[in-house]
Amino acid sequence: MGWVTKKQLERARAIEVLDYVLRNEADGYRRVGSGYRSKEHPSLSVDGKGFYWHSRKLGGRTALDYLTDVRGYGLVDAVCLLINESPLDRPQANNSESKPLPKKPAPKAKSPPPERKPFSLPQRHANNTRVLAYLQSRGIAKPLILDCIGRGLLYESAKFHNCVFVGRDENGKARFASLRGTLGGFKCDAEGSDKRFGFLLPPRDPDSDAVAVFEAPIDCLSHQSLCEQGYLPAFDGWRLSLGCTALPALSHFLEHHTGVTNCLVCTDDDEAGERAADKIAKLPGIATVRSLPPAGTDWNEGLLAVQKAERLQNRVYHGSERS
Numbered sequence: 376m377g378w379v380t381k382k383q384l385e386r387a388r389a390i391e392v393l394d395y396v397l398r399n400e401a402d403g404y405r406r407v408g409s410g411y412r413s414k415e416h417p418s419l420s421v422d423g424k425g426f427y428w429h430s431r432k433l434g435g436r437t438a439l440d441y442l443t444d445v446r447g448y449g450l451v452d453a454v455c456l457l458i459n460e461s462p463l464d465r466p467q468a469n470n471s472e473s474k475p476l477p478k479k480p481a482p483k484a485k486s487p488p489p490e491r492k493p494f495s496l497p498q499r500h501a502n503n504t505r506v507l508a509y510l511q512s513r514g515i516a517k518p519l520i521l522d523c524i525g526r527g528l529l530y531e532s533a534k535f536h537n538c539v540f541v542g543r544d545e546n547g548k549a550r551f552a553s554l555r556g557t558l559g560g561f562k563c564d565a566e567g568s569d570k571r572f573g574f575l576l577p578p579r580d581p582d583s584d585a586v587a588v589f590e591a592p593i594d595c596l597s598h599q600s601l602c603e604q605g606y607l608p609a610f611d612g613w614r615l616s617l618g619c620t621a622l623p624a625l626s627h628f629l630e631h632h633t634g635v636t637n638c639l640v641c642t643d644d645d646e647a648g649e650r651a652a653d654k655i656a657k658l659p660g661i662a663t664v665r666s667l668p669p670a671g672t673d674w675n676e677g678l679l680a681v682q683k684a685e686r687l688q689n690r691v692y693h694g695s696e697r698s
Contacts, residue, residue, distance in 0.1 A: 494567030573624030585612030
């Protein structure tokens with residue numbers, strides 16, 4: 376039997392079930408009202424407050440509850456899956472945290488756990504034409520897109536022509552990939568992605584003491600576009616995508632960037648975004664400022680809204696000149 380520490384358990388319990396489902400099982404759910412409903416089990420619903428399986432009168436609040444109660448994982452396996460770490464072979468000597476976790480009774484009906492596969496990046500397409508067209512249609516400037524491609528942070532996948540946003544570790548090795556469809560609403564993480572390594576846009580000054588955190592890579596690009604295009608004041612800090620609203624990417628970033636003491640919290644302007652902002656504000660060692668998009672719920676909606684408003688204003692201005 377494997378072992379995990381108390382800290383590993385706490386990290387796993389901090390992950391919200393909605394974040395887990397949208398990142399790992401999005402294809403198995405459909406949007407219903409403010410939440411999501413399983414396509415396989417129509418009575419199983421998930422929202423920002425947790426999950427509830429109506430036909431089995433089974434519910435919970437965290438991703439850990441979901442994996443153990445719904446997916447049938449053992450507690451140790453569920454913890455390791457959520458934090459992407461391996462169990463300990465034996466308790467560490469003189470370490471009060473390394474205690475075997477009690478077994479949780481399995482639910483009456485189990486779904487077989489999916490196989491855990493090693494991380495690998497999707498195969499690259501010969502060019503990035505569709506990614507360029509898609510991101511430009513979302514208001515992102517071409518030079519910024521090309522800069523990300525040049526840094527190895529973005530490319531177009533060969534099979535489905537998705538945007539592949541890459542997260543790298545301190546040695547430059549790819550450890551995470553967020554996939555975003557260039558047609559339709561597809562989005563998910565590549566299998567085996569380590570959520571500690573989010574999509575990260577570096578500042579001009581590598582010694583910057585500030586980081587801005589977002590829920591998605593396109594929000595990072597949208598915020599930088601708003602700043603570069605003069606809609607927002609300049610911000611020369613790091614821009615980090617959390618991958619929804621879980622905090623492992625920010626915690627890992629701060630551990631390895633000890634000079635960063637200021638955080639601009641740019642999570643979405645909705646209930647989940649506010650909950651994440653509250654959690655970030657409680658992190659030790661950093662001063663936080665909440666920043667909301669100029670319009671809409673997320674930063675890309677804000678970028679598109681201000682660009683549209685400017686176009687309309689220019690039409691009115693030029694129309695008045697002609698009259």
